[in-house]
Amino acid sequence: MENAVFLAFILMLSIFLGFELINKVPATLHTPLMSGSNAISGITLVGALTSAGAEHSTLATILGTVAVAMATINVIGGYMVTDRMLAMFKKKGSAK
Numbered sequence: 001m002e003n004a005v006f007l008a009f010i011l012m013l014s015i016f017l018g019f020e021l022i023n024k025v026p027a028t029l030h031t032p033l034m035s036g037s038n039a040i041s042g043i044t045l046v047g048a049l050t051s052a053g054a055e056h057s058t059l060a061t062i063l064g065t066v067a068v069a070m071a072t073i074n075v076i077g078g079y080m081v082t083d084r085m086l087a088m089f090k091k092k093g094s095a096k
Contacts (some may be wrong), residue, residue, distance in 0.1 A: 038078040045071040
């Protein structure tokens, strides 16, 4: 029980800290931060692949596979959003 309270406290603290940090970031820095978070999601994808292929229980393999799918969606979506945001800064007449 004591461990659950400690973990809940850490979760609430990290949510509050993340919310406060994101609110303090100026709009001009959102694109570089998005690219940085995509790199972190790539690391998550590597961890999910490791978990899916570790040959533990069937449940662990299923959860690892779901984690791979979710992390892949997160990485691809993040790069699509970053590309779209960077396209806003290009001149209208310039080619890709």
